[in-house]
Amino acid sequence: SSPAMLNAAADFLAAYGWPLLIGVCAAAFIYSRYVRPAAAAAAQRARAAAAKRSDSAADSEEFAARQARVAEARERQLRQLQLDAEQRAAKQVEATAANSASASAGYVPGQPGRNRRSLLKYTGDETDAVSAAQQRRNASKGGSGGGKRRLRDEYNPLVGDSGAAARYRPPPCTSAGGG
Numbered sequence: 001s002s003p004a005m006l007n008a009a010a011d012f013l014a015a016y017g018w019p020l021l022i023g024v025c026a027a028a029f030i031y032s033r034y035v036r037p038a039a040a041a042a043a044q045r046a047r048a049a050a051a052k053r054s055d056s057a058a059d060s061e062e063f064a065a066r067q068a069r070v071a072e073a074r075e076r077q078l079r080q081l082q083l084d085a086e087q088r089a090a091k092q093v094e095a096t097a098a099n100s101a102s103a104s105a106g107y108v109p110g111q112p113g114r115n116r117r118s119l120l121k122y123t124g125d126e127t128d129a130v131s132a133a134q135q136r137r138n139a140s141k142g143g144s145g146g147g148k149r150r151l152r153d154e155y156n157p158l159v160g161d162s163g164a165a166a167r168y169r170p171p172p173c174t175s176a177g178g179g
Contacts, residue, residue, distance in 0.1 A: 013020070
């Protein structure tokens with residue numbers, strides 16, 4: 001039975017060997033070119049999705065931890081800023097009190113570098129300082145009117161100044177002459 005079967009197989013290969021070989025090669029090529037990469041890509045997508053799910057859980061925990069650290073740092077910074085502001089305010093109050101005391105106590109009328117106006121603002125006598133400053137401003141403006149320069153009556157802001165250039169008129173047109 002085996003020699004007859006071998007003879008039948010040899011006859012089959014002799015008759016259909018080349019088409020069978022070409023068909024097997026084509027099937028192997030199609031499988032390696034299209035089927036296996038598609039299956040590998042699907043498996044890769046599945047692995048990536050699983051990794052993304054696990055990463056998103058880890059990322060959300062990391063994000064929450066980062067947010068907590070940021071909030072803690074912000075609170076710490078705000079406390080430090082508030083403490084610095086309180087210290088600056090206390091120093092400024094002390095400096096103002098010391099400056100006021102030294103300015104009013106150390107006033108000598110003929111002493112260079114010290115004038116009554118700068119000292120008055122620390123002593124609380126603002127009315128004298130304000131009135132003196134107002135008088136100086138009024139005096140610097142010139143005249144007893146103490147004020148704004150008045151414009152001439154013939155001045156028109158739409159036309160401009162009424163000087164010699166403003167009185168210019170072109171010569172009248174004549175009908176004689178080219179053109």
